[in-house]
Amino acid sequence: MAWVEKHRGSFRVRYRLDDETIFTENGFVDQDEADNRAADVESDQRRRRFVDPRLAQTTIDEWIRQWSEAHRVADITWATYDSHIRNHILPRWSGTALGDFQRIAVKGWVNKTLRPNMADKSAQDILVLFSMILGEAVDEGLIGSNPCRKLRINFDDRPERPHAATDEVDALAGRMAPDNGLMTITDAYTGLRWGEIAGLQWIRTYLDDDTPHIDVDPKFGALHEVRGRLELGPPKTPASARTVYLPPFLVEELRAHRDRNPDSQFVFTGVNGGLHRRSNFRRRVWLPALAGDEQKGWSPLNEEMHFHDLRHTHETWLIEDHVPRIMRLVRLGHKRKDVDDIYSHITEQMIEETLEALQQRWEQDGGWTWAESPAVEPEAA
Structure with missing residues (x-):
C-alpha cells in the first residue's frame, strides 16, 4: 500500500517494501502528482513489476x-x-x-x-x-526501464562507400613498394578484411593445390590490435572462417612473392618482417598513394577510399560479373540470412566461373607488372 503525506510545503509518497521497510519519495509539487505516483507504486506491486528503489x-x-x-x-x-x-x-x-x-x-x-x-x-x-x-x-531488477529506449534520434545514413575500377586498383598498387602493391591487388581480388590479409600466414595459403586457395582460420584467421598489441585471433564472425579461391594470375604472383620471402611466416609484412599496423599502413602507404605525386605525374585517385573499400570493390566486381549471390556471401564471409541463402550451395561450376571472371578482369584491364613498379620507400611496421 502507498500513501501521500504533506511535508514541508510539498508532498511525499510513502510505501512499504517487501522487508517491511518504509520508503519515502520526496519532492512532489502538488497532491495530484503524488497521488498518481502512489497509484503507480500500488499497481506495480500488485503486478509484481515493482523495482526496489534502493537498488536504483x-x-x-x-x-x-x-x-x-x-x-x-x-x-x-x-x-x-x-x-x-x-x-x-x-x-x-x-x-x-x-x-x-x-x-x-x-x-x-x-x-x-x-x-x-x-x-x-x-x-x-x-x-x-x-x-x-x-x-x-x-x-537484473535494478531499474524499471531503460532510458536509452525509444530516443527517436535520426542518425544520418552511412554514406555509400566508394569502390574502384580494375585499372584504378592497378594504378594505386603501382604507387607502392611491390610487396604493398601485391597486398593491395590481393585484397581487391579476394575481398579479405584488413585483419584477415594482415594476419595471413603461408601455412594457410595453399598455392600448390589443384584449386589454389586461402583458408581463413576460425581461431587464428585475423590480426587484431588490442591495446596497442598485435595478436592473432578469430575473424569477425563465424561465417568469416572460410575458403577463398584464387585466380591463376594471383597464384603466380604470390608464388613469386613467396620465393622472394622464403623465411617469412606471414604473407605480407612491413619493414624487417614486422606485422602491419593498420594506422601505419594507412598513413605511410595508403594515403600517399591516393594523394598522388605531381612530380611523378600521379593524379589524386579516389581520395575518400579506405583500404576496407577494396572489399566493397571486390563485391562490386562480382556483381558486375553476375556471380551468384550465394557465392558472393560465402566468398566475402557474410552470414546467410534469407531462406534462399540457407538452401543454396556452392558448386564447382560457380567457383570456376568466378575465378574465370576475375582472371579476365586482370588480363583485360589489369596486368600491372611488378618489376616495373616505381621505387617507393617501404613503411615501418
Missing part, C-alpha cells in the same frame, strides 16, 4: 564493474567497449545513480556531445553499448 541508487560506475566482470566477448570487441566506456560514457555519467538517468538527458548527451565530435556511426555504436549496459540493469 547503485552508481553507473559500480554497475559497469559488475557488468564487465560478467560479460564475455572477443578481445577486440572488448577493447572497443572499453574505449567507449573510458572515453565517452564514464566521463559524462560517472557517479550517476542508475535511477537518476533521464531519457531526455541521454538524448541531449548523444545529440549535443557525441554527434558534433564524431561520425554518426560512432555515436550510434556508443549509444548501443550504453543501452545494452542499462538494459541488463533492467533485467
